[in-house]
Amino acid sequence: MQSDTIRYGGELNEVKFSDMIIQKTREEIELMRESALLVSKTLGMIAGEIKPGITTLQLDKMAEAFIRDHNAVPGFLGLYGCPSTLLTSVNEQVVHGLPTNRPIEEGDIVSVDCGALKNDFYGDHAYTFEIGEVNPETKKLLQITKESLYVGIRQFRAGNRVEDIGNAIQTYTEAQGYGVVRELVGHGLGRKMHEDPEVPNYGKRGRGKMFVEGMVIAIEPMINMGTRNIKTLKDGWTIVTADKKPSAHFEHDVALIDGKPELLSTFSYIYQALGITSNEEDEFRKLPLSI
Numbered sequence: 001m002q003s004d005t006i007r008y009g010g011e012l013n014e015v016k017f018s019d020m021i022i023q024k025t026r027e028e029i030e031l032m033r034e035s036a037l038l039v040s041k042t043l044g045m046i047a048g049e050i051k052p053g054i055t056t057l058q059l060d061k062m063a064e065a066f067i068r069d070h071n072a073v074p075g076f077l078g079l080y081g082c083p084s085t086l087l088t089s090v091n092e093q094v095v096h097g098l099p100t101n102r103p104i105e106e107g108d109i110v111s112v113d114c115g116a117l118k119n120d121f122y123g124d125h126a127y128t129f130e131i132g133e134v135n136p137e138t139k140k141l142l143q144i145t146k147e148s149l150y151v152g153i154r155q156f157r158a159g160n161r162v163e164d165i166g167n168a169i170q171t172y173t174e175a176q177g178y179g180v181v182r183e184l185v186g187h188g189l190g191r192k193m194h195e196d197p198e199v200p201n202y203g204k205r206g207r208g209k210m211f212v213e214g215m216v217i218a219i220e221p222m223i224n225m226g227t228r229n230i231k232t233l234k235d236g237w238t239i240v241t242a243d244k245k246p247s248a249h250f251e252h253d254v255a256l257i258d259g260k261p262e263l264l265s266t267f268s269y270i271y272q273a274l275g276i277t278s279n280e281e282d283e284f285r286k287l288p289l290s291i
Contacts, residue, residue, distance in 0.1 A: 023214030029255045035123035036253040036264035038116045044269025052106045056088035060099035067116050075115025087113040094239045094247040106132035111249040122193045124218045125265040126251035145223040145248035148172045158259035162208030169221050170202040179228030186220045220251035
């Protein structure tokens with residue numbers, strides 16, 4: 001067993017990862033697709049509700065009910081002691097923000113991270129929402145961070161290695177002057193929320209474990225407008241930027257099928273709720289997704 005130190009809930013916890021990549025069968029990947037798409041649908045529901053005046057605690061209750069109504073259980077609730085279904089990170093909060101009674105305001109950005117356990121497999125998926133009119137600097141941060149997610153996904157191919165993803169994300173975002181968080185990483189996904197390998201958003205090409213057929217990973221760039229440095233609030237969960245500048249977070253679940261990346265999750269439900277037209281996911285799907 002390999003022992004790695006990773007931030008979950010803002011605290012440095014020792015989490016055990018297997019030294020072996022857990023490859024999934026095609027049948028298991030289809031079950032994982034159901035889990036991932038349930039999370040995608042949950043975020044789509046949230047997209048229709050998130051607006052000035054609503055609280056993240058209200059959104060959390062909606063998400064829990066939605067997931068349970070779809071014959072699944074919240075993936076985060078109780079995991080490592082997590083007290084909520086959603087992790088909602090506002091403005092300078094990077095990730096792991098706990099839902100509160102603070103109303104969301106015009107001009108905020110809110111990262112909503114959600115997990116679901118269905119068919120004994122996890123889905124894990126995140127999107128950073130703009131609330132009303134957001135200033136141009138922050139809007140660009142979100143745009144570049146989401147673009148970097150797809151830049152990273154393109155490196156998830158047979159024969160490549162883990163840090164090829166991180167290097168691609170790091171190169172793309174640092175060229176814009178942004179800070180790439182080091183202490184928090186993407187990860188393998190399956191019957192456990194966090195499986196081997198860790199998938200950092202920085203690194204050197206050609207390093208790390210080699211990608212193999214049947215792998216499923218969660219790729220999730222966490223990019224700061226200013227410094228890459230972070231700190232944890234007193235609640236032991238919420239992680240914020242050290243300079244209090246905004247941070248963005250986007251996440252997809254991706255399977256390696258026939259040597260190429262295939263999305264299991266989608267932002268399409270979000271875009272449908274927000275009236276956005278996009279073809280950004282087309283290259284990572286064999287067939288158009290039916291909404």
